[in-house]
Amino acid sequence: MKLSFRELLILLPLFFFASSTFGQGEKKSIPLKRILDTIAVQHQVKFSYAENDVFGHSIYPPQAEIPLRAKLVYISNRTGLNYKELGEYIVIYKAKQREVKNFCAYVTDETGMPIENASVQVNDAKNIVTGADGYFELNTTLPEKIIIGHIGYEAVTVPIADFTGDCLNIVLRFDVMQLDEVITERFLTTGISKKKDGSFTIEPKKFGILPGVTEPDVLLAMQQLPGIMSVDETVSNINVRGGTHDQNLFMWNGIRLFQTGHFFGLISAINPNIAYDIKIVRNGSSAFYGESVSSAVDISSHSADVEDGQTTIGSNMINADFYTKIKLNEKSGIELSARRSFTDLLDFPTYDKYSQRIFQNTVVTQLQNSTDINYRGDKEFYFYDFTAQYHRKIADKHELFIHLIGINNKLDFTQGTVTETNTITSISNLDQQTFGASAEFNSQWSETHSTKFGIYSSYYNVDGTSQSFETGTVTTQENKIKDSGFRFSDSNQLTSLFTLHSGYQFNQTEIDNIDISDSPALDRSVNQVLRAHAFIGELEHNPETEKIYARAGLRINYLEQLKTIYIEPRLQFNYIIDHAWQAELLAERKSQTTSQVVELQNDFLGIEKRRWVLANDIDVPVQRSSQVSVGISYRDKGWLVSIDNFYKKVNGITTYSQSFQNQLEQIEAKGSYRVFGSEFLIQRQFKNFYTWLSYSWNDNRYRFDDVQPEKFSNNYEISHAVNTAAIYEWNNFKIAIGSRWFTGRPTTDPLLNVPVYDNEGNPSIFYEYPNTDNLSDFFQVNFSASYLWHITPKVRAQFGLSVLNIFNRSNILNRYYRINAAEDIERVNTYALERTPNALIRINF
Structure with missing residues (x-):
């Protein structure tokens, strides 16, 4: 065969x-x-x-x-x-x-x-x-x-x-030998490593190359890790072990980010050229991380020293950017970065492909065929972001960091047509923005004792105005978040074997949701505020010569408005079996009070239809998760093999938070999901060439007591997923080709191919049981290459090329059904990116 x-x-x-x-x-x-x-x-x-x-x-x-x-x-x-x-x-x-x-x-x-x-x-x-x-x-x-x-x-x-x-x-039993190494370096590519506490770190300044990725984009790179993916290929919908995007905690220098993507999810909102370190935790997170029931992504641009100045400027086929580091003196320095798209001025093929992907099945396109409507007058889109950091060393024991960040996506959409008597136009727009600031004061009192104190504040707002071309009805919607607080931590080495970490965190989150419409008349404004206190303690066992690393922590959350206490234990355990083998056990309990919900599919022009809400323990419960995983890894003679088995249970979800587009779309019910699975990686390195294959399997099921049936497949269940890559690095030249394959996500088909009517003659769709079918398998092959040219000892030029979906395969990411104007049932598919090229040029000096 x-x-x-x-x-x-x-x-x-x-x-x-x-x-x-x-x-x-x-x-x-x-x-x-x-x-x-x-x-x-x-x-x-x-x-x-x-x-x-x-x-x-x-x-x-x-x-x-x-x-x-x-x-x-x-x-x-x-x-x-x-x-x-x-x-x-x-x-x-x-x-x-x-x-x-x-x-x-x-x-x-x-x-x-x-x-x-x-x-x-x-x-x-x-x-x-x-x-x-x-x-x-x-x-x-x-x-x-x-x-x-x-x-x-x-x-x-x-x-x-x-x-x-x-x-x-x-x-055959594994052969046991003597050991030394603990940390797995070069996990998938240069600059990604796995630490003994089970977390992954990404250092963009050391970043190598990944298929389809030429820049060290953290949110794209993390999707190469087993168990992490996006069911709709965006960085604003990252699913970690079957969870939803809002169940992940994203932090930038202590500031929580509620917006992670540009182009409404196709590009990371974090400038990839900033010299920072990223820590990614799938399970067993530190007790200092709260407000998530899935993963934690902690992005830090802190450096131990005040480094010499450098500048980089560059451009790809979507945006231009710059980053500069200026050394003011031996004790202080500043870092600045900015990036802006030129999509409102130039239309390169990359923008055209991105535009087709993100605007399909929205008011910007015809729902039935996802092509630009023939009476469109103008569609203008652009984004920008900026960051700033001030670093000051005070004497020999203290240092101060101050950070600023801004992120913005803006879309203006005009429709127009000429009739026999006049010209008809309608104007819609969508503005999504984030601004944040933080300050951190660190003190190293002695070799064994240190403290950190930080304050932070962030503002997120998505504001959409939609004017109906047919009726002239104007709808205004706004989702606004103000998040602020402070945190204190203390680290004290008790003995050569044990270190005690303790701390306190205070956080206040305020969320406003506003909906205004002139037909039918609607003026709704909902304001929610929640203050949380967290008391933290962790004991770390980290000897230099022994085989066991362990860290056990406890986080106690008190929610003022709900008058509720949540106790959350955390555990990381790593055992070095021999020089090649090590085993780990990770466990945690976590909770979160914020979540994203979809009330109507056409909210915010149907592009960013999710809105943030706060838990009230009535219709929106506090989400709580329990997770445990056991893994083993082998690294020797160029081989890296690892396998992890996990179980996760999340309580307190709602049907609105799961983006249903079937009979449950307007049903309000509370429930849970449980997922268990395995994640496998095998990697082989031969001098300048290395290749890897990862495989993930999971079984992910909902339970909603108030719907029938009570148990069924999760909307984000990807039963099988395979990633492969082959990478070659020679001097300053790098090339990578790889593929992604995964089984289609669950979907619900109509039981009848014609609508059913109620007593008043209103048509509706009669569905089969939820998620009893699946979309077709997803398969994509990606390519990237880069070359670094040393023009002078201090000036370097980088050239890059990437192609997503080389074979231009048509992949369906989502499917739903609707009743059209003729009262027929229509099937609406959302397709993945077509073949999408991109090119990069960058100068470092």
């Missing part, structure tokens, strides 16, 4: 590393014909048989994870039928005489994964090796025993007397 490149790419990780998709869930006999159909799907083979031969045979199904030929032996032993392999066909037949089966076995590791090329010593003169599925047979005179071994595993001796007819499962 021939496999295409795409099929091979998909099947390889699933065959070797994925958790079993087809479990042996049934505990009763099943007709043989059904079992053969299941095996045919699992192994992509075809069975040929006479109906009379298989009729009447019912057996327990073989385990899904065992190799194909082991399953054939299993079936033959229980039915008396014989089999013969003929290419891609397997013939099942009834013979007059039962054929004698050879000794067979399959070799796996302790996690159940097959071991390829394991050595099977039959006698002094003959050795054989296992296949890709770990399977082997002996068709010679059987010895008394055989010896199986493989590099990295302990050899085992198996007596042939143990053979009972079915294929044996021979398990």
